[in-house]
Amino acid sequence: MVLARTEVTKSVRGSAARLGLMAGPAVFFAVFFAYPVVAIVGRGLEIDGVWQFGRIGEVLSRPDILRVLWFTTWQALASTALTLLIALPGAYVFARFDFPGKRLLRAVVTVPFVLPTVVVGTAFLALLGRGGLLDELWGVRLDTTVWAILLAHVFFNYAVVVRTVGGLWSQLDPRQEEAARVLGAGRFAAWRRVTLPALGPAVAAGALMVFLFTFTSFGVVQILGGPTFSTVEVEIYRQTAQLLDLSTAAVLTLVQFAAVGAVLAVHAWTIRRRETALKLVDPAQTARRPRGPGQWALLGGVLATILLLVLAPLAVLVERSLDGPGGYGFDHYRALTAMDASGGAFLVPPIDAVWNSLRYALVATAIALVVGGLAAAALTRKAGRLLRGFDALLMLPLGVSAVTVGFGFLITLDKPPLDLRASWILVPLAQALVGVPFVVRMMLPVLRAVDGRLREAAAVLGASPLRVWREVDLPLVRRALLIAAGFAFAISLGEFGATVFIARPDNPTLPVAVARLLGRPGELNYGQAMALSTILMVVCAVALLVLERIRTDRSSGEF
Amino acid sequence: MSTTKKITVTALAAALGVTTLAACGGESKDSSASDGGSKPKTVTLVSHDSFAASASVLKEFTKETGYTVKVLKSGDAGAALNKEILTKGSPQGDVFFGVDNTLLSRALDNGLFTPYEAKGLGQVNDEAQLDKDKHRVTPVDTGDICVNYDKKYFADKKLAPPQSFDDLAKPAYKNLLVTENVATSSPGLGFLLGSVGKYGEDGWQDYWKKLKENGVKVVDGWEQAYNEEFSGSAGGKKAKADRPLVVSYASSPPAEVLFSKPQPTEAPTGVATGTCFRQTEFAGLLKGAKNEAGGKALLDFLVSRKFQEDMPLNMFVNPVIKDAKLPEVFTKFGAVAVKPQTVAPDTIAKNREQWVQSWSSLVLK
Numbered sequence: 001m002v003l004a005r006t007e008v009t010k011s012v013r014g015s016a017a018r019l020g021l022m023a024g025p026a027v028f029f030a031v032f033f034a035y036p037v038v039a040i041v042g043r044g045l046e047i048d049g050v051w052q053f054g055r056i057g058e059v060l061s062r063p064d065i066l067r068v069l070w071f072t073t074w075q076a077l078a079s080t081a082l083t084l085l086i087a088l089p090g091a092y093v094f095a096r097f098d099f100p101g102k103r104l105l106r107a108v109v110t111v112p113f114v115l116p117t118v119v120v121g122t123a124f125l126a127l128l129g130r131g132g133l134l135d136e137l138w139g140v141r142l143d144t145t146v147w148a149i150l151l152a153h154v155f156f157n158y159a160v161v162v163r164t165v166g167g168l169w170s171q172l173d174p175r176q177e178e179a180a181r182v183l184g185a186g187r188f189a190a191w192r193r194v195t196l197p198a199l200g201p202a203v204a205a206g207a208l209m210v211f212l213f214t215f216t217s218f219g220v221v222q223i224l225g226g227p228t229f230s231t232v233e234v235e236i237y238r239q240t241a242q243l244l245d246l247s248t249a250a251v252l253t254l255v256q257f258a259a260v261g262a263v264l265a266v267h268a269w270t271i272r273r274r275e276t277a278l279k280l281v282d283p284a285q286t287a288r289r290p291r292g293p294g295q296w297a298l299l300g301g302v303l304a305t306i307l308l309l310v311l312a313p314l315a316v317l318v319e320r321s322l323d324g325p326g327g328y329g330f331d332h333y334r335a336l337t338a339m340d341a342s343g344g345a346f347l348v349p350p351i352d353a354v355w356n357s358l359r360y361a362l363v364a365t366a367i368a369l370v371v372g373g374l375a376a377a378a379l380t381r382k383a384g385r386l387l388r389g390f391d392a393l394l395m396l397p398l399g400v401s402a403v404t405v406g407f408g409f410l411i412t413l414d415k416p417p418l419d420l421r422a423s424w425i426l427v428p429l430a431q432a433l434v435g436v437p438f439v440v441r442m443m444l445p446v447l448r449a450v451d452g453r454l455r456e457a458a459a460v461l462g463a464s465p466l467r468v469w470r471e472v473d474l475p476l477v478r479r480a481l482l483i484a485a486g487f488a489f490a491i492s493l494g495e496f497g498a499t500v501f502i503a504r505p506d507n508p509t510l511p512v513a514v515a516r517l518l519g520r521p522g523e524l525n526y527g528q529a530m531a532l533s534t535i536l537m538v539v540c541a542v543a544l545l546v547l548e549r550i551r552t553d554r555s556s557g558e559f
Numbered sequence: 560m561s562t563t564k565k566i567t568v569t570a571l572a573a574a575l576g577v578t579t580l581a582a583c584g585g586e587s588k589d590s591s592a593s594d595g596g597s598k599p600k601t602v603t604l605v606s607h608d609s610f611a612a613s614a615s616v617l618k619e620f621t622k623e624t625g626y627t628v629k630v631l632k633s634g635d636a637g638a639a640l641n642k643e644i645l646t647k648g649s650p651q652g653d654v655f656f657g658v659d660n661t662l663l664s665r666a667l668d669n670g671l672f673t674p675y676e677a678k679g680l681g682q683v684n685d686e687a688q689l690d691k692d693k694h695r696v697t698p699v700d701t702g703d704i705c706v707n708y709d710k711k712y713f714a715d716k717k718l719a720p721p722q723s724f725d726d727l728a729k730p731a732y733k734n735l736l737v738t739e740n741v742a743t744s745s746p747g748l749g750f751l752l753g754s755v756g757k758y759g760e761d762g763w764q765d766y767w768k769k770l771k772e773n774g775v776k777v778v779d780g781w782e783q784a785y786n787e788e789f790s791g792s793a794g795g796k797k798a799k800a801d802r803p804l805v806v807s808y809a810s811s812p813p814a815e816v817l818f819s820k821p822q823p824t825e826a827p828t829g830v831a832t833g834t835c836f837r838q839t840e841f842a843g844l845l846k847g848a849k850n851e852a853g854g855k856a857l858l859d860f861l862v863s864r865k866f867q868e869d870m871p872l873n874m875f876v877n878p879v880i881k882d883a884k885l886p887e888v889f890t891k892f893g894a895v896a897v898k899p900q901t902v903a904p905d906t907i908a909k910n911r912e913q914w915v916q917s918w919s920s921l922v923l924k
Contacts, residue, residue: 241638414649518782522818523793
């Protein structure tokens with residue numbers, strides 16, 4: 001009797017605690033995501049108090065809209081497949097091999113992911129377009145073809161796969177696979193039976209993210225595809241910002257919601273089937289120098305891919321930033337510290353954008369970690385249907401266009417106490433919205449993989465839930481937490497879509513400053529844009545590199 | 560237990576930190592409004608991303624009127640206007656600047672502005688005053704969208720650069736022109752409207768068929784067209800661009816000079832002066848403005864000599880007041896459009912969508 005009663009109390013207390021954990025993120029998403037998005041969609045579909053659901057059918061039967069939907073879907077599928085194909089060997093190499101410069105390289109491959117597309121498109125054209133590397137070597141030009149879009153998507157998302165899949169892969173105990181081989185399984189069979197199922201959720205998560213990003217691709221498609229290719233995201237922007245056809249935009253937003261929802265449902269299903277407690281180990285123990293010609297060849301192949309696909313476009317940026325009127329030099333960089341000669345594009349020297357960006361990104365990271373951390377903690381334990389729904393809901397911001405959120409902010413956050421339209425906090429809030437899903441995605445697989453018996457054992461021994469979290473979960477997730485923080489930080493640094501709507505002229509962020517400089521003619525402006533992009537690139541690389549350091553220093557003593 | 564406490568304290572501190580920061584943000588915003596009974600000291604100007612003014616000139620305004628100008632850049636011209644339409648009645652600022660003649664009707668039909676006749680309006684050129692009787696908007700600047708050419712290319716080829724719309728369709732200029740998507744770019748739309756002005760509502764489609772046969776290239780935005788495809792710009796040279804003709808502005812050549820170091824004695828680019836479409840930009844006092852008096856003072860200021868003469872080197876547009884002195888770099892390197900094309904705002908409003916659609920299926924498909 002006594003025992004039973006304690007159990008009941010405990011489970012009640014458990015779900016109360018979980019509700020408490022969920023409350024913060026739920027309020028955050030309700031106020032800064034759901035409310036604005038619902039309001040702007042409602043504005044489009046509700047006319048004079050009557051819901052115009054007929055509009056959905058009307059819009060979806062337009063041939064131009066159908067063409068956009070079809071292109072959006074197939075290019076996203078193709079981009080995802082191509083990214084997995086090219087990046088999975090990379091994930092393996094980063095997880096299992098030790099080689100000089102590995103940390104630096106891992107930080108560098110992440111840089112494209114956070115660079116504004118305006119800049120990347122420019123760099124990419126220099127490689128694939130007229131007079132580019134391919135053109136000079138083989139006379140091949142890819143700039144108005146769909147190949148340019150696909151390759152640029154690989155360039156952007158390479159790191160997503162390397163980090164989500166590689167992160168988990170490096171923590172899988174290789175001895176499990178070795179054991180299978182000792183028991184007679186072939187190399188491939190052992191990998192397929194042991195490693196692949198364990199990696200499944202991470203691969204699915206990585207693929208899901210790549211799909212979401214490419215499905216909602218905006219800048220890449222606009223710049224590299226020319227005006228002939230258009231995605232749903234581009235169309236929503238056009239309908240909202242240019243034509244003010246809110247009802248068409250609302251229908252397209254709903255379609256995007258439905259598509260993203262379907263992807264998330266598939267994702268949840270695969271996770272449920274594959275989810276098992278994994279035995280995680282210190283990544284330092286799993287990586288070793290490559291052995292044998294096969295492994296060296298694999299390493300060489302991956303490095304060559306990175307060189308061609310990731311480093312070359314970045315190098316073009318650096319080259320252009322140094323290419324001044326009197327030959328190579330730092331003229332454009334020096335120009336950044338001066339006020340505009342005419343007082344023009346900015347009210348501050350462009351270099352100030354660096355500090356603005358860093359400040360915003362720090363606040364955004366803090367918000368994303370608190371909100372995402374609480375959400376991940378709430379979602380850790382075996383979840384009911386309600387909680388799984390909540391899980392999916394947290395991913396939605398990745399699939400909703402920045403212009404929808406931005407315009408939603410505008411018409412909802414306009415009354416005290418939430419008249420935030422002119423407040424700087426809006427920028428980090430919008431950035432955190434995109435950061436939270438990353439924090440949740442990166443922490444959740446690791447949190448869930450923690451053997452529940454460890455927690456139970458700790459609880460039986462008298463530890464409070466907080467203590468259990470501190471002693472059991474935290475040491476195991478610290479690495480994931482830091483990677484998530486790094487990602488959130490870097491994304492905030494490079495975020496453009498939402499920021500451009502709300503950043504104020506006296507404190508532009510780096511990507512906004514780059515876009516403004518590119519928007520004016522003249523050599524100095526162009527050179528400064530390239531110099532600022534290079535700075536953004538270096539700042540991101542340094543931030544990511546610092547995180548790699550902290551992680552190893554701390555975790556080495558704990559395992 | 561002590562570790563638990565530490566965690567709790569850290570978590571609380573983090574949460575508080577975020578809230579405090581949020582509070583700071585709110586405070587800085589409120590400081591303008593919470594001035595008690597005295598008149599508000601800030602006047603907020605909402606504009607597009609291209610707005611720019613010298614700090615000294617804005618300070619001058621503060622000295623004269625006591626108001627500090629806060630500028631809120633709100634995206635490109637179309638997006639900025641649409642945001643104002645969405646927030647009608649609860650505007651983000653007091654004055655909106657940057658609605659041009661291609662979008663004017665949309666703004667007026669939505670009733671965004673409180674009429675106000677700016678002091679000094681008598682000095683403003685008549686042809687810029689498109690809302691003359693009602694004074695809902697005040698003209699502030701004009702700019703010409705024209706084809707620019709790469710001087711070096713045409714000198715090397717010993718070919719005369721094109722001068723008119725007709726020239727662009729001639730075989731001598733085959734595969735040389737790059738323009739912008741009219742659906743996503745305002746110079747692109749301006750160039751289309753220029754052709755409508757030139758060839759009429761019935762003739763522009765034939766002209767574009769010829770342009771297409773003559774190898775016109777279309778890219779999405781001005782940045783790509785100018786920096787990546789146009790061989791005469793600084794960016795284009797680095798990108799090994801191969802199109803010596805681009806749809807840009809009459810003021811682009813002075814900008815090429817001004818933003819080069821050392822400044823060349825001659826602009827690297829020129830303007831085909833017979834290919835221009837005239838854009839006029841307006842400002843208006845937003846309905847529901849919190850600081851109406853400040854907004855009126857700001858409108859007066861926008862057509863004052865001080866602001867008008869400061870504008871060219873900041874936004875690369877032309878003043879609208881009579882006898883405004885232009886900076887030397889403008890008179891020396893700029894070009895004057897020959898009979899720039901115009902289309903009435905009402906006609907544009909009525910046909911814009913349909914023109915854009917037929918242009919798209921004609922040129923892009």
